Amino acid sequence: MTPDDASSRAPIGIFDSGLGGLTVLQEIERQLPDEDTVYFGDSGRAPYGTKSHDTIVKFALQDMRFLLEHRIKALVIACNTASAHAFDEIRAEAGIPVLEVIGPGAMAAAQATRNGRIGIIGTQATVDSGVYLRAVETLTPLGVVIHQQACPLFVGLAEEGWWENDIARRVAVEYLAPLRKAGIDTLVLGCTHYPLLKKVISEAMGPSVALIDSATEVARATRSRLALAGLGEPPRVEGHTARHVFYTSDSAERFRQLGGAFLRKEIAEAHKVEIERF
């Protein structure tokens, strides 16, 4: 495959149920600074992690169809819940390379563990799907033990800005006690909101447990995949600045404000989408 210049200059499409995927965007910006991106955050219907399989698949396919209209060269599912439930459906319909957050996180965990005991935390829907569990299992030898734990309140804490206070600390201790007791040495942060709570999670688990951030891992995977497909960074043009455009299913102004606070930098351009039409 020898893609023409036009397609390698096309943007990368990224979607999430809301703001959480901005941690993935941030990592893509850091690792692939010359790439343009189009981000869709489904804030009007967020969160996905409390919903059923069929609803998540329906929403994720609509998100994909919207981004495909922007002639993206690759699609990144920056939401663990959507990755767990809708990857097959999306890949079948997309017609372009599709990256998701679970495989890269599972791979990193399989490589990081020394004692063969791995923990995975995520939303209820992600944990219920069992997709992480199976992904790690297929990458590790027999005898590796995997423990899962749903942490529904972490998303609320992250959005409330309670990242390091006493309440966040207590919730982390409560949710993570079974994983600590299980003696894991590697913990996958299986929700894009969770890196914001890294400090209290790390405190609750102790210093010897390695935390795997799926945002970092999927950005790395995106870089390799684009290079492999000959769709990597376009030749640098003097003075070129990568363009990052944002769309949301809720108010654009609200997305600019909350997303800006989340990223801790200004979001210049956000637009509203009627996502039900897709």
Place this chain on the structure above:
Amino acid sequence: MTPDDASSRAPIGIFDSGLGGLTVLQEIERQLPDEDTVYFGDSGRAPYGTKSHDTIVKFALQDMRFLLEHRIKALVIACNTASAHAFDEIRAEAGIPVLEVIGPGAMAAAQATRNGRIGIIGTQATVDSGVYLRAVETLTPLGVVIHQQACPLFVGLAEEGWWENDIARRVAVEYLAPLRKAGIDTLVLGCTHYPLLKKVISEAMGPSVALIDSATEVARATRSRLALAGLGEPPRVEGHTARHVFYTSDSAERFRQLGGAFLRKEIAEAHKVEIERF
């Protein structure tokens, strides 16, 4: 107006963003045991309390249109956020009596206060709307002081089943400290999830503060309103049992399970709706 028997035998329609409105349904069942009901919970797009005005109005109108197809005789907006943002739009379109949760709660608070200091807690969207504030203001004399506080994590705690544990207690103390400091003697629970946390809220506020539960108040208002419109309880028929039907925009099975746990009784009949069509 002399409605025919058919219309007084019609069901009451009730909607909420998800499960919270089941506390309202429960009160209606208790106060109006002979009335049939049709409940719609928008679990596929829940919660509403974190979303923008336009999105809440759009969703609430769709919820209403769906219920109107069931030839309901009255509509109860069992969601504080939707009541705060979409009551005018719904009333303009419904063509039947519409009840909402804010007016009755505000009235009860105005009657309950002795020291003229009233607190209101709710979702971010409810608080931002200022609708409760104005409702209480119009019902109380000059000089009454009203304090508002958004408590976003309360919904997550209620849904997690953490109703009385140490974390719920700490979150309540954290959110309610300013209201306690303000010396209020009456607190409106301005979100249908909050009655589940009544115990820790009451502990955080102290025994002298009266808690106003909007579910109780709106059920009372519904009874009066139906009587006034000649649409009250139909004549009892020997052996008649009221019928309660449930619809949801997410999985019906999931609604039966979670809703049953929420109500602590079995939900016999639940169906899925494609709410975007309305």
